[in-house]
Amino acid sequence: MSFDRMIEKIVEMQNPTVAGLDPKLAYIPPYILEEAVAEHGKTLEGAAAALVTYNKGLIDALCDIVPAVKPQAAYYEMYGWQGVRALAETIAYAQEKGMFVITDGKRNDIGATMEAYATAHLGTTDVLGEAVDAFGADALTVNGYLGTDGIKPxxxxxxxxxxxxxxxxxxxxxxxxELQDQKLESGKTVYEAMGAFCETWGEAVMGKYGYSGVGAVVGATYPAQLGEMREKAPHTFFLVPGYGAQGGGADDVVPAFDKNGLGAIINSSRGIMCAWQKEKCDEHDYAQAARREAIRMRDAFRARIGEIRLGE
Amino acid sequence: MSFDRMIEKIVEMQNPTVAGLDPKLAYIPPYILEEAVAEHGKTLEGAAAALVTYNKGLIDALCDIVPAVKPQAAYYEMYGWQGVRALAETIAYAQEKGMFVITDGKRNDIGATMEAYATAHLGTTDVLGEAVDAFGADALTVNGYLGTDGIKPxxxxxxxxxxxxxxxxxxxxxxxxELQDQKLESGKTVYEAMGAFCETWGEAVMGKYGYSGVGAVVGATYPAQLGEMREKAPHTFFLVPGYGAQGGGADDVVPAFDKNGLGAIINSSRGIMCAWQKEKCDEHDYAQAARREAIRMRDAFRARIGEIRLGE
Incomplete structure (x- = not known):
């Protein structure tokens, strides 16, 4: 277990960003929606078909310049099991195109149940002796409120x-x-304590480049905490949401990187997905608009962190 | 938003328990697995078909004596989108039989993404003007680590x-x-602080019987904390896991109830689902074995808390 493969892709593309795939119907070009409705009606099936077409277009346009995608499970579950099938298809397609896939599910539970989530999203399911990948993503976001029992599985x-x-x-x-900044008796805040857990949990799964397979989500909207955590959790790779639509800028995120330009992957969802709406370009050009925005984002980081090199 | 309907069912059946539906294939009688494999092979489709048949048998045997079921999302996701379809079918079937359905998903996110989860699991999805229920459960477990932004939606x-x-x-x-018992500077533990948030969040959604629509998960394995939280969070209904297989006994759970015998619903998953294996009865009798165990569990609580009455 590690992030080595993701790190190698970041270095290969000199791009520490991930494209969030949170496909609300409102973001999808009308021509895609119309095709899906013509075939399936205004049904969950129809919505799911539109999601898949839209995502495949984005993946085709991004796969040679962006190392990873991050589908957010909520936006697929909203369209029922049909939407969840669209999630599975999206994951498979992105991997086929060489992308690293982070399922943003923030899953959490304990013992056998957490094992089931791990099996579902990252592992291989045993169906009476047959091994089948249920979703087969490369990484999963999780919530550590339940402690070690929720992470060890x-x-x-x-x-x-x-x-x-x-x-x-x-x-x-x-x-x-409200909770995360509260100080504990130890003098640490709750988020610092959680960061320290990540370092501990990661000891068992260290990769080749100085980072373990246990990363942390740290928001772009709190630059001071990003820098602080980069120091305090030196083996923990960061997934950084909050860039763009939520208000975090490129300068805010710089403290998340180490001296090699590694240590963080920055997510943009709406910025990339909705670039065609912001540019007011032709709807058929949505994927190329996403590519243009992804290039702008990549170049903003290149200008700030320089060449990204493999550490250690 | 409230738990009024669940509370009325608990009083009607004089039974403060919920049957967990966490269907691992190992719990399912071989005759059901064989039928499913004969039709679908050793595939996710086959596993999902077995889940639905097994669950329907349990629901038929429990629906007139147990007020609620709690499917655990992880055990369905483990079988891919086909498993998630089995979750949707299970929810619909249990509701058809009059049961209150709590999806145990421990979902958490912020803003529009949490809205998407709420819409997926409890709400109604808008598909270009058509209103469709994606999963349509009656309640959902959630994780409050992200604060008010994760609950308000x-x-x-x-x-x-x-x-x-x-x-x-x-x-x-x-x-x-590890995290939940740590003391904050305020003198409260993290779990007390979270309980206090529940009381605050619940103020806007108070029901008829003294409890709000914002409940709390408090484990049967920590009886002292159960009693403490019952006092400190008087308007917060408790979902209590950890009874049975995890070690919590009926006496341990008594502090979770108020003077009317309300205030908590106690979950048993393996105890009920695997009763046929524990009894070593004929596999075709699995659902009746579950019923027998559910009756034993109900009666254990009846003996301890007496008649359950609507409060306020």
Missing amino acids: LLGVCGEKDKGIFVLVKTSNPSSG | LLGVCGEKDKGIFVLVKTSNPSSG
Whole structure:
């Protein structure tokens, strides 16, 4: 279990970003929606078909310049099991195109149940002796509120597989501090304590480049905490949401990187998905608009962090 | 948004318990597995078909004596989108038989993404003007680590619907204390702080019987905390895992109830689902074995808490 494969892709593309695939119907070009409705009606089936077409277009346009995609499970579950099938198809297609896939599910539970989540999203399901990948993503976001019992099963299920998890540490939303910023008796804040857990959990699954397979989610909207956590959790790779639509800028995110330009992958969802709406370009050009925005985003980081090199 | 409908069912059946539906293939009688494999092969489709048949048998045998079921999402996701379809079918069938359905998904996110989860599991999805229920459960478990931004969207999406959420407060697992028992500067533990949030969030969605639509998960394995939280969070209904297989006994759970015998619904998953294996009865008798165990569990609580009455 590690992020080595993701790190190698980041270095290969000199691009520390991930494209969020959170496909609300409102983001999808009308011609795609119309085709899907013509075939399936205004049904969950129809919505799911539109999601898949839209995502495949984005993946085709991004796969040679962006190392990873991050589908957000909520936007697929909203369209029922048909939407969840669209999630599975999206994951498979992105991997076929060489992308690293992070399922953003923020899953959490304990023992056998957490094993089931790990098996579902990262592992291989045993169907009476037949091994089948249920979703087969490369990484999963998880919530550590339940403690070690909620994380250990992931390390076990992933075992030798080159897969990873990102634990919520300091989230990007305005109210994240209600619990996460509170000070514990130890003098640490809750998010610092969670970051320290990540370092501990990661010891068992260290990769080749100085980072373990246990990463952390730390929001772009809290630059001071990003820098602080980069120092305090030196073996923990960060997934950074909150860039763009939520208000985080490229300068805000710089503290998340180490001296090699590694240590963080920055997510943009709406910025990339809805670039065609912002550019007011032709709807058929939506994927190329996404590519243009992804290039702008990549170049903003290149200008700030320079060449990204493999550490250690 | 409230738990009124669940509370009325508990009183009607004089039974404060919920049957967990966490269907591992190992729990399912061989004759059901063989039928499913004969039709679909050793595939995710086959596994999902077995899940649905097994669950329907359990629901038929329990629906007149147990007020609620709690399918655990992980065990369905493990079998891919086909398993998630089995979850949707299970929810619909249990509701058809009059049961209150709590989807145990421990979902968590912020803003529009949490709205998407709320819509998926409790609300109604808008497909280009057509209103469709994606999963349509009656309640959902959620994780409050992200603060108010992660909870408010649920209250909004559920609105006037008689649905509820259970927020993780003090979980039943051995390592739950690593974070949850830590003391904050305020002198409260993390789980007490989370319980206090539940009371605050619930103020906007109070039901008729003294409890709000924002409940809490508090484990049977920590009886002292159960009693403490019952006092400190008087308007928060508890979902109590950890009874049975995890070690919590009927006496341990008594502190979770108020003077009317309300305030908590106790979950048993393996105890009920695997009763046929424990009894070593004929596999075709699995559902009746589950019923016998559910009756034993109900009667254990009846003997301890007496008649359950509507409060306020």
